[in-house]
Amino acid sequence: MESQPRAVAVIEDDASMRKGVERLLNAHGFPTEGYASAETFLHRDPENAVACIVLDIQLGGMSGLELGCRLQTSDPGLPVIFITAVDDDVVELEATRLGCIAYLHKPFPADLLIDAIHAALAAPSKDPDGKLG
């Protein structure tokens, strides 16, 4: 049963990084939607349901952590994978407390992200059919 998997949102302000992550996910068969900021993600077409989000911590405007906090109330259960280019224990602690699936330091190997996506899509509250063919 290969039903169309729902998209993974990639929220990342660095255009080049965003493109790279999207390509990687596409190559593994996941459709993606890219957003350059937390704000554009929040104001997206509500039709665009997403299965999980890959969220950069340092964003212009609202930070990734802030968005994570909001989603906890507005969309509880939406799995979040944080990615960051900064080593900061406090931030990492806070992100973990938000209940993220994974917290990845750029540059990260593909396996870590793909495994995290699988884990996210396999999470109980989500459709379990994101399996790759």
Add this chain to the structure above:
Amino acid sequence: MLTVVSPTGTWSAEIIGRLPRVLILYPYDERIPATNIAGETARARLLEATQGKIDLFSEFLDLSRFPDDVHIDRMARYLSEKYVEHQPDVVVALGEESTRFISQNRHRIAPEAKIVFAGFSAETAAGLNLPDDVVGAFTEFDIGKTFEMAIRLQPNARRLVVIGGSSKFDEAWIANARVNLPAVTGGVETTYLTGLSIDEFVEHAARLTPDSILIVLTVFVDRSGRNFIPQASLEMIAEAAAAPTYGPYSTYLGRGVVGGNTVTFESMGSSVADLAIDAIAGKTISDVEVPHTYVADSRQLERWGLPESALPAGTVQSFEESSIWADHWQAITGGIGVLAMQGLVIAGLLIERRKRQTAETQSQLHLLEAVHLNQSATAGALSASIAHELNQPLGAIRSNADAAEILLRSDTPDLKLIRQIVADIRDDDQRAGDIIMRLRAMLRKRSEIDWQEFDLNEAIGGALRILHAEAARRRVEVTSNYAATQLPVRADRVHIQQVILNLATNAMDAMLDVVSPERKLVFQTALTREAKVELSVSDTGCGIPGERLATVFEPFYTTKPTGTGLGLAIARTIIETYGGRIWADNRPEGGAVFRFNLPLAQGLQ
């Protein structure tokens, strides 16, 4: 009161029953080849003309090392006492300083003596306002004659290129050439290369066609502000040149020039000696010009295949057999980089500069050490944002490469996409490389100040690129309002950027306790009415307590647990090194503002 009459034109040495006395004044000490060669030639000529029946005296005034009035007065007093019983009949003044000295103090030292001089041009002499009876042998260069030598050797030349540097002296030479060359160049197309860096001069010279003539005047300073001894800059250019190179100095021989027309120290000395001889003989003397000499390097003639027979009559060739040039050019070039044109003056300037440099070297080394420590501290403080900046392109490269690997596993890989991925990887690699290059430029330890002229607005832009990640991390909003015009300053760019970084990190630290939307850092530049370039850095922190405004720039003043207390002190040292001022104020609306100004550089106005 010379009573010698010499009706037959032969020398009569009987000045009231004694030998005539000639005092030769050397402007510097006894170790300067330029004045020594001129003086020795003058001595030899005087001895020869008088068959040794002459009393010669030499005094080394040392006016380069002791230019102050106290020394001049002491020297004048000393000489007046020393020569009170031996009043000279003629004083030979070598160089501008000696001439000024004796003109001003003749009444004390030798009130009855005739004064003759050599070593500078009529134009310089006009500036000295010499008394009418002070007469000299002027050094006037004729660059047209250097060209004439070149065109005799290269009759088919189609193009003349003239190179000159960026110092006032260099520019005066170019102006001279522009006035005097057109009369002789005829149909030869002439290009003046000025305002370039030494590398650019070398590059242009290397691209010439062999049917060109290259004349190098002087490059004391190039566009980037690098200083040279003209022989050294000439040598770099001539070595790379793809066409025969000429120049107006004998000191250029052996450094790659074919030759040129010049005034030698020897002819300077013998011309002024001739004036002295006539003066002793009671003849009326008036200003003369030191005769010109054509000089050529036979090895260079051979290198370019130029016919020796085409050299102007009387050309002195070096490296041929033993000649006056072969004997002397090394003596001339070896001691100190001295030029024939006002060589005496320039030698003095070089010594003066070296002396000043030695004195400044120590304090400069301390400054450079302090700046380097400061640079390292800044790099440490910014390391988190540097890592962030680097990890972005590295992250993108990794994801792109991993994606490409997956795509390549397919039986029908999407080659178009893979090509795009490879192109993006290359771009990101470039981005990472640029970050590292910027950092290295920022952190490079200097052994000396790298003087450059640059636009302050541009330097701020560079510093902000380094800062922006840190500002973003700290949620500080950075804005900059640049003056509409360029703001050229002359300093070491890296040092000024370090000041900007210090002021910016200081301001960001001051805003730690402010809620994030209120953290604002504003850079503003302006050109003031006093022709100063000014930068202000304002923050929205809590300001500086009034009693501390004056002491924030003191070393080890700090309110920060992590601060070294040196950032602002080093900022002040740097700004003052470049002739500027730095100060702090509180803004009426809250927060502090730090300002510095620097003199507007003249070159770009």
